[in-house]
Amino acid sequence: MSLDHLSQEHQDKVIKIRKRVIEAIGRSMDLYGVTQSTGHLYGLLFFADKPMTLDEMGQEMKMSKTSMSTSVRTLLDLQMVNKVWEKGSRKDLYEVEYDWFQTFTDYFAIEWRKSVETSLQIFRKSIEEMQKLIQDVPEEDAIRRVLMEDQRKMEEAVGYYLWLNRLIDSLESGDIYQLIPKDNPRDV
Numbered sequence: 172m173s174l175d176h177l178s179q180e181h182q183d184k185v186i187k188i189r190k191r192v193i194e195a196i197g198r199s200m201d202l203y204g205v206t207q208s209t210g211h212l213y214g215l216l217f218f219a220d221k222p223m224t225l226d227e228m229g230q231e232m233k234m235s236k237t238s239m240s241t242s243v244r245t246l247l248d249l250q251m252v253n254k255v256w257e258k259g260s261r262k263d264l265y266e267v268e269y270d271w272f273q274t275f276t277d278y279f280a281i282e283w284r285k286s287v288e289t290s291l292q293i294f295r296k297s298i299e300e301m302q303k304l305i306q307d308v309p310e311e312d313a314i315r316r317v318l319m320e321d322q323r324k325m326e327e328a329v330g331y332y333l334w335l336n337r338l339i340d341s342l343e344s345g346d347i348y349q350l351i352p353k354d355n356p357r358d359v
Contacts, residue, residue: 173220174186189214189218192214192217192218193211193214193215193217193218194211194214196210196211196213196214196217197209197210197211197213197214198210200213203249203251203278205242205245205246205249206242208232208234208238208242209242209245209246211232212228212232212234212239212242212243212246213246213251213252213267215228215231215232216228216246216252216265216266216267217267217269219266219267221266222255222257222264222265222266223264223265223266224260224262224263224264224265225239225240225243225262225263225265226262228243228265243265246265247265249274249277249278250268250273250274250277250278251267251268251274252265252266252267252268253265253266253267253268272348272353275342276342276343279339279342280339280342280343283335283338283339284336284339287332287335287336287339290328290332291329291332291333294325294328294329294332295329297325298322298325298326298329301318301321301322301325302322304318305318305319305322
């Protein structure tokens with residue numbers, strides 16, 4: 172919503188509050204692996220009363236169109252902003268994705284799933300190779316106990332990654348919100 176209908180004093184106060192929030196958003200964006208300036212852009216779009224073009228964002232942020240384009244592309248890839256169509260506009264318009272729960276889920280489910288799959292593949296192959304080594308070593312050989320302990324540790328790690336897979340499944344299905352409900356913004 173435009174601030175034009177407010178007195179200059181109230182506009183200044185609102186702008187000060189928004190800047191504080193935008194700064195906090197920028198600082199917290201390292202959680203998603205993005206720069207603080209990209210986080211500031213997200214904050215700008217968060218408070219925008221309408222979708223914005225790259226030119227409008229660049230003007231507000233005092234950033235080059237190239238930097239702005241890179242930041243927007245990052246936010247699009249993270250599904251934190253959406254490209255929208257507006258009748259009569261020939262330029263691309265962008266608006267923020269307000270569902271932070273979905274943004275969190277989309278980002279972390281994808282990132283964690285990649286990591287889990289890679290790690291599980293490595294651990295399973297390593298356990299299989301360790302098992303073959305153990306079979307080749309005589310029972311009374313001290314190295315056999317070391318190999319068996321290594322195998323046990325890797326099997327425990329596999330258990331962790333299988334648990335992490337279930338956590339990811341619960342994020343994607345929304346089941347996690349039964350255990351940890353989303354807060355009602357009115358209760359904050």
